[in-house]
Amino acid sequence: MSAVRKLFVGSRVRRLREQAGWTQQQLAQRLSLSLSYVSQIENNQRPVTAAVLLKLADVFGGDVSQFSEEQDRRLAAELRYALQDRTLWADTLPAATVARLVEQAPELVEAFVLLYQRYNRLQEAYAQMIDRYYGQQGGDAQEGGVLRQAAAAWPHEEVRDHFNRRNNYLDTLDRLAEALAEELKLEPGQRAAVLRQMLRDRLGVEVELIDDDAAPTWLRQYDPARRRLSLASSLSDAQQAFQMATQLALLAYEDAIEEELREGGFADSATQALARQGFAHYFAGALLLPYQTFLTAARQYRYDIERLQRRFHVSFETVCHRLSTLQRSGARGIPFYFVRVDQAGNISKRQSATAFHFAKHGGACPLWHVHEAFAQPGRILTQVLEMPDGTRFFGIARTTSRGGAGYLSRRKIFAIGLGCELVHAAQLVYADGLDLHHPQHVVPIGPGCRVCPREDCVQRAFPPVGKTLITSPHRESLVSYRFEPH
Incomplete structure (x- = not known):
């Protein structure tokens, strides 16, 4: 049994208090706590208990999920992803600096991440426009229309982002x-x-x-x-x-x-x-799949998806999708990421209650086992993977299909990926018998070649944007692109 993680929420409490226009003394009175106790909480000198957490949620409104560490960790992952783009930032911010930015100015970080996403959409729209209209008279009005449209999120992306901000739970x-x-x-x-x-x-x-x-x-x-x-x-x-x-x-x-x-x-x-x-x-x-009934069964079966399928008479994808939404305050399941990928590598569904970062541009990492699932249809594959920031996840992947009522009927084929941080893996039946911490079993993946900082990846499809390539006609290796790391 692992030790219970202490919860420090100082920066969030301070931020909410200042937004409400209260002094520490006023907050202490509303919480029926001493001034020194509130001061220690705000300075992260004292973790909050479950009882105090409920009081905070009651005083500030909403539920305890607003004090969840997962939201900050996901926002930090988004910021690190953006800062790995060397066309925007030439240096590397220390992890501690990123954490402080998220703690002290989350709204600013969210705004920066949103601007970066719009920047990427503009870049992609511009590249597509050049491909389509190269050599022709494009016209300022037409070009401006394309760029203005790209500056805002595409509808499906905006809806995905909304669900992710809510930890996939409504x-x-x-x-x-x-x-x-x-x-x-x-x-x-x-x-x-x-x-x-x-x-x-x-x-x-x-x-x-x-x-x-x-x-x-x-x-x-x-x-x-x-x-x-x-x-x-x-x-x-x-x-x-x-x-x-x-x-x-x-x-x-x-x-x-x-x-x-x-x-x-x-x-x-x-x-x-x-x-x-x-x-x-x-x-x-x-x-x-009613929340408490399904969560109880998931825990009882140790998140065995096929057993849950039989219990509730639903598809593999439906079970995986529901598992990724079990984030009700006071009755949380394991925080999962969920993804659905087609054979061309396009991600048609993605949501995450974890810090796992999906590539929004340029394709997903080819080392991710969700792609390998197509070579072994119907079989559940497991993988221990590590992101560039050192965070490790345990995931499963399997193919699924829809349609095909007749021989000539249209059929949709996908690979489903479901995973959680490695610390939760022992609760999953799929981890039984695996040496989850053996270095040879850990696959180093990245958020996509476009921004991945890994220098020795033999599967790299193209160099990261903004990096200086190291080229020599007299040397060659399995690594297609070598570049200056900083």
Whole structure:
């Protein structure tokens, strides 16, 4: 049994107190603590107990997740990633300096990270424009339109970032879904009929199944005028239930979803529509896999995904996705990252309750075992990996597919990656019998070749941006690109 980590929240408490305009004495009175106690907390001379943490959450509003170390660690990882781009910063900031920046000026760090992401989008949009219009008259107005569009986040990226900022957990929707699942007494394998009846009785919505030949790529279509929901006939009971629950959320829980949209501050209609769908999907997943029931089973099975599949009658991907959302205050599961990758290396889903950093530009690291999963379809692969900052993770990866109701039907094939920091690995059945700390078993990966600082990587596809290449026609090695480290 590992020792319980002490929680120091001084900088966050000081920041919240100053934002509220209170003195230390005023905060001490609200917490019913002594002035010296509050001073010691703010100066990180004393860790907070669970009772004090609950008092802090009550005084400042919100829940205890606002004092979680994971948010600061993820923000620090984002900042380190940006600072590794030598076109922006020529030197290396010590880890202690990065930590102090996140502690003392998190809003400034978030703003810097956002600017860096927009800078990258501008660079990519400009490169694409040059590729497309090279040799032609582009026109200032047209070019300006491309660059202005790229300056803002793409809708899917903005929605992803919102979920990541919330640790992939939406408390209001999660609790509403859990309460409804308990009210309806939903049972795995028998959910669809119950939800069909509920849609008819409470909302006046009729559900019909349509043949795949009539709509070969559609899963769900809702006609508000006829109040009719059409589902693909090839869907399983769980898949039908998920689609019905999604539509149920959009109709019966519109107020809760709209409140999430307001909190997200999404600027344009396209992003709002995508976020609305994402929130409805979140509700549906939480309805099929109610929080406390699922968390209890996950712990009981030691996060064995296949056993959880059989217990809840859902897909491998659905279980992995739900595992990455178990971050309810006072009842947290293991903080996981979740990723879905296609055979070309494109990441179509990614979210993380950990400090694991996904490449947003230039492709993911080829040494990451999620790519190898395609060579061994259906098999669960494990990997101990280390990021350039020394943080180690334990991950699993496996292929999954959707569609393919017939020989000529379209099929989607992905690799799913799920992982956690190495300190949690012993709680996973997949780590049994593995020497997790043997140096030969640790794979050094990076956030992507574009910014990866590793000098001797034989899989490097191209040199990092802003680095000075070292070239010589008289020397050659397995490492394609050598460069000045600083």
